Amino acid sequence: MKVEELKNVLISQREELLDFVSRERLVERDVERSAREFLSFPNVLAILGVRRSGKSVISWRLAGKDALYVNFFDERLIDFKSGDFERLLSAARELWGEPATIVLDEVQEVEGWQKFVSRMRVNKKVIVTGSSSKLLSGEMSTYLTGRHVELTLFPFSFREFLKLRGVELGENWEHSDRKLAEVKRALGEYLEMGGFPEVGKFGKLYLNQIYRDLVERDVIMRHNVRHREALRELARYLISNYSSEFTYSRLGSIVGLRDVHTVRDYVSYLEEAYLIFTLMRFSFKPKGQLLAPRKVYPVDTGIAKTLSLKAHPERGKLMELAVFLEIKRSLSYSFIPGEVYYWRDDKGEVDFVVRLSRALLPIQVTFSLEDAHAREIENLVRVSKFLRSKKALVVTWEEKEKKTVDGVEIEILPLWEFLMKGLSPFLPST
Template sequence: MEKQAIKQILLDQREEIKKIFNIKIIEREIEEKARESLKDNLIKVIIGVRRCGKSVLSHHLLKDKKYGYINFDDERLISVKAEELNDFLEALKEINPDFNYLLLDEIQNVSGWELFVNRLKRMGYNLIITGSNSKLLSKELSTYLTGRHFTIELYPFSFGEFLKYKNFKYTENDLYITEKRAQIKRLFSEYLKFGGFPELFKIEFKEQYLRDLYDKIVTRDVVLRYKIKYFKVLKEISLYLISHFGSRITYNKLKNIFEINSVHTIKNYISYLEEAYLVFQLFPFSFKLKNQLRGAKKIYTIDAGLIKSISFQFSSNLGRLMENIVFLQLKRKGNEFYFYNEPADGEVDFVIREGLKIKELIQVCHNLDDLETREREIRSLIRGSKQLECNNLTIITYDQEK
């Protein structure tokens, strides 16, 4: 690519950055931890689903710093090769010669990017890399990058971040005030309906935005990245998984439903969807690793609004939606967790583990008004408690306190 063309693209991107600082920005729950990481020279890697706010967070972190920026998620850069990356650095230095921080958006789109980033690190740049693929997680990165790095996973807004965006402040005592409780419930209903993608709240046609986003994730972050030949089948599988969020699945069952010859194809497709942060598999807890790997998994998805906008059999099952929200919050906190299911004991939604010890058992349901439901949920929790030797038991409901 000609140097002049590169400079024009970088100048265009710099103009786009100015818009970021004119929009409403809230502090993300991970922000303090991310800001602390700027104090050292480790490579910072911010990863998460497309449009969850990675770029906005990165620019917000660097707004008082002298920094350069290249966004590789640009259709004009789709054919860029690793050997051209130095031309981008030179063009950037000509435009803005005085910077020591460098933000590289979606650089994993360029095959062989790792050597370039390693060289930038040796040159003394303080680097932030963003990406929408979990292959940039630390375990994978250790094979690519020399030296240590700091990884941050970002998700769409939590309910707490959503309340910040809505300028809604409350104290614990406010939860006992009827008017405040009603406001929180109304906002929670909105959150359940539309989810937490940050751009969504300034867009009129929200469901269309979410459908378009889903198509872009599947097409650009899965089909094109992994060169999927049978696009239609993969999309049908992704729709099925999102529609059955909170349910148990087996690879064999999916193989039969979609009439695919190989279980490995199913496993690969789900793995690709996971790497794009569209769906997640939760493994069953067992003291035997073999049972964890072979047992049925539970499926969750990245956002409640996405479920509603594209699911072909969306139900207003508030219990399952709440379960999905709790799942995502546990992911945000970085917990190691599973579900527990034994025929004799029933199911516990979430088993949180720290090292060799089970720290907490969590059950999620819409409400406990129905006697049969209440007895079932409590019975499963108590039986799980005995089997897993954990007395820290929690039941999360929509608005009840027992």
């Protein structure tokens, strides 16, 4: 591409983005402050995540208005090749001078971008964004081993959702019945609509469009899927059966795919696009983890509610999904190398086991403990003792209590409180 062509695109994209940020109500993301620390010196920050989760806006906010910003998901750049990067720099220099920070938005659209980023990161701050978890695999990992920071951006947390809705919470607000009622009402809306930034403007039709784009563009087209209708059915089945176990062989029989390897590939494509996450069963034996069924969780409660084929989804499963997403979000935003599993044996199940170095935290999610208090607590204590964990967490709709049972400190708290605080305050010391 010619330098003058690139100038026109850069000017147009900057004007469009400036118009957007001046027109819209922008919310400071939970992760902005910690992410900004990684850009206090030349470095590469890779922001990955599901499409429409706000990657472009947070990149702009982190980089500043003087950065070179280019979004490659633009039809005018369809002919852009890796050899055009130097001309892109020339265009930016002629327009605004030497950029200290470069933002390459949806950079996976350009084949061979990795070498340019590797060269730039020596003297510049570089932000790359992408909608595929495989963006940093393969060749990219070779060029930037140990020289980049990776962040997975999720749709809005409940904290960010409250900011967007203009819910102001002062000191000791939780002791105000009026404020608490306002927060609980907002929680119901959050579980129903989810956290995609623009869903409040466009409603559930917007969620349908996001889902279609994810399945059709980010999965079927990107991977040139052969059995397209089977993949569509597979995606819809997994979305409808969120917070539940599945096996690849069972999925294959449901959608009519005989080859279990094809089913496994299709599920991995949905994961790469961040439409779903799959959760392995906890085991100290790697083989046990690989052979056990997995659980599935969509990327957003609004997607789950809107696209589910079930007429009346269980409240407990929706709460479980919200807790799972907050666990994943908290681990990503704190840049802590933690893992999350579920627990099941012949005596019972615990929804989540969070592993942080050598520390383990069991977490149980239930709408209410009223009807099964003794059984739920007894099973949680049993698993905690087996894992040698002195702490455990129970998330309910509104119950709150602290107790110690057989040497295990159990904190019971309502969902709104867990979503407001995040995972970090409850993690055991490592």
